[in-house]
Amino acid sequence: NGSSKAISSKQAWLHQDLKVRVVCEDFSGGKYYCKKLDIVDIIDPWTCVCRTEGGKLLENVPQSILETVIPKKKGSLVMLLSKKNRFEIAELEEKDSKSSSVVCVTLIEKDVVTASYDEVCQYVGDAIR
Numbered sequence: 001n002g003s004s005k006a007i008s009s010k011q012a013w014l015h016q017d018l019k020v021r022v023v024c025e026d027f028s029g030g031k032y033y034c035k036k037l038d039i040v041d042i043i044d045p046w047t048c049v050c051r052t053e054g055g056k057l058l059e060n061v062p063q064s065i066l067e068t069v070i071p072k073k074k075g076s077l078v079m080l081l082s083k084k085n086r087f088e089i090a091e092l093e094e095k096d097s098k099s100s101s102v103v104c105v106t107l108i109e110k111d112v113v114t115a116s117y118d119e120v121c122q123y124v125g126d127a128i129r
Helices: none
Strands: 019-022 036-044 047-052 057-062 066-068 077-080 089-096 101-106 112-116 120-122
Touching: 019 120, 036 057, 066 120, 077 101
Parallel strands: none
Antiparallel strands: 019 036, 019 066, 036 047, 047 057, 077 089, 077 120, 089 101, 101 112
């Protein structure tokens, strides 16, 4: 879905409670390639601890092997990763696969934001709506 390549070289975007996908075949012998993980802790701006869907904790996961995950359903929560709305939670309104972009509404300010797949990631934590 998403691709962190454009954003990853410029800035750290890892944050607790994001759902991410492993895009490196070499990580852990390929065991987690294309698998989705939840970020549970941040070690430093470029490294995190993730939980697999089976509940296993993976330590020292580098941002460079991860990409953002874009939810399928309207109304799902995402976190904005670009500088302007950095780490704000928003609700997904539209998803455009052709342009690899989404339209979402921030939960607090109710701002409408259009962002590329690189600039948002599925949020799996608690948020007040």
